[in-house]
Amino acid sequence: MKHSQSLGARDFRTRSLLVRTTALAAVVPVALTGCGTGSGGQGGDAASDAGLREVTVVLDWTPNTNHSGLYLAQAEGWFADEGFDVNIVEPGETSGLQLVAAGQADFAYSVAEGLVPARAAGADVVSVATVIEHNTSSLISLSDDGITRPRDLEGKRYGSYESDLEKALISKLVECDGGDPAQVEFTPLVSDDFRIGLTEDQFDTAWVFDAWDTIRLGEVDGLDVDTIAFRDHFDCVPDWYTPLVATSRALLDEDPDVARGFLAALSRGYEEAAADPDRAAEVLLEAAPELDPELVSASAEWLGPQYASGDWGTQRAEVWDGFVAFLEEEGLTEPGFDTDAAWTDQYLPGADAQDSAEPGESQP
Template sequence: MNKHWNKLLPLLAVCLLLITAGCGGKGSSPADNSQSAEGANGSTLKDVQVVLDWTPNTNHTGLYVAQQMGYYKEAGLNVEIITPGQGGADTMVASGKVPFGISYQESVTQARVQGVPLVSLAAVIQHNSSGFASPVDRNIKTPKDMEGKSYGAWGSPVEEAVMKSIMTTDGGDVSKVKSVNIGDADFFTAVKKGIDFAWIFYGWTGVEAELRGEPLNMMYVKDYSPNLDYYTPIIVTNEKQIQQDPELVKAFIAATAKGYEYAIANPDKAADILIKAVPDLDPELVKASQKWLSPKYQDDAKQWGMQKPEIWSGYADWMYKQGLLDAKLDASKAFTNDYLPAAGTQ
């Protein structure tokens, strides 16, 4: 999960002011910020940045495949993949500093309700692969077992709401959970320092636990409510980018889809591409994570990236009922499938 989600709201409020003011004045729109580069055939490529949500991992493999395999160049783009600054990916995209980024349905939902015009263009993973994980010796096998345990939190109100929601189904009482903010500490460090469980993406941290020989009990949040089977992560842009340069959006998403399609069909080769592009990553972890995650990118959807209105509205309704939103979401404006390539043409 994004540990900095709790910092998002004030930053997005500032971002909304920037958007209202025209994102920094004349000449500052994403469509105007690009420089030129040349492709192999001498054609001009458009420089484009995409900002990650966190450090590079297998959620991002399709981006690196599209970059390294030349899919972006074929689409006329020179794409640079960057890590987020202090403000985070959502703020950078919403303000127009970069045209594309990796985000989460929960943060885009919150942003839209606050008037920040982020738009989801594609679901990276079709089903929510996050959940509450704990070392098996903590004996947390059901939501009720969280009672009396210490939870490693990052400080977002959505955490307690989700815990309460799934614990209620099992007769548990969330007030009996001790939440401790662990900041940027990783899962394995936290559980050795008094934390019993935390919220993780299994495809990275869970797979790493397997490789370490540290078995986990895992409770996927989607298994306790269909409303919690939301899209995380997602690829986002902002409304202004779509209005000003829809062809850029279409080209970027088509090439990105091709990258994820390659990763679905060739998990081992895709892992090699990510390892080569980001040599600081643990090759064994990347290989194992990619093998686990590649089938889950598209899963039961008719094509990679597809999003359903009921997933957006269902999760937003749940957030509203939990008091996490000040107003109801217009789900039709929060996402679009319009820029995905026609099925079978990637």
């Protein structure tokens, strides 16, 4: 099995990409470095001899439970069953979407707030599956600070990645709850160690992901915390897909069976991760033994029901349309963005097998 290989520095800047909406400055050919064969993996010659097509997948962050289905499909041989030798690499200074757009990777884990500016900058990348059905972001704070609803952020310090998207979302949440967004202080984060930031009073609240940070702080570290979940306020702010799996339009047009086969195995992996979170945790820890077993186990259990209430990976037009409309209203992307071209469900299991599936279409 091929293990994750680092593409470069794994630091705070990588994490901050999750909430940036800055467009890619340019989409140019780049070299995919640092993605050799991992311990116990097949080399290119061996894969060729076995009749397997090599496929490269770039993660959006270091290995975590959002990637459980990928690692399960790898460990169980389901990619090989579909004819693929999959190489999983971690992101570095070059984003996965840039690598996919440049033809240096086949698939990438990303987020909607990354894919929209990438397409606006000219990268013909397409979301072909969502990993989690709904956004699982929250604002987290120590319970002693009494931040239980958005308007409680008045007079508080928000630990910020300094992105325009953050400011728009936080301001909208506070405004919808009858508060004054101008009274929220945006304090730049200096690291992504939210435990230190909260307990050393660097900020009062920050944007985290419930499946990882909230569990780490509340269940593993034992802090008394409160959260404001974005999903409880979708009447005010949009839902959006984070993370998602993207590929290039070129791959979909030229090698549609690669997309179908890859997603068939990946879907099987996530369905198994939902059904057997203990196995999902076990496989992830084998691939990334540096992770905290307690955190991985609790996170895998929490995420199982979040992967999908129906068929894994399916996206909805109203979610994409609502998110892009929010970006346009807030001046975060130019009007007229072609939302339909940014996603498709037509390569997921059960979709019509047609070589020229239209983007922006859900399964029947």
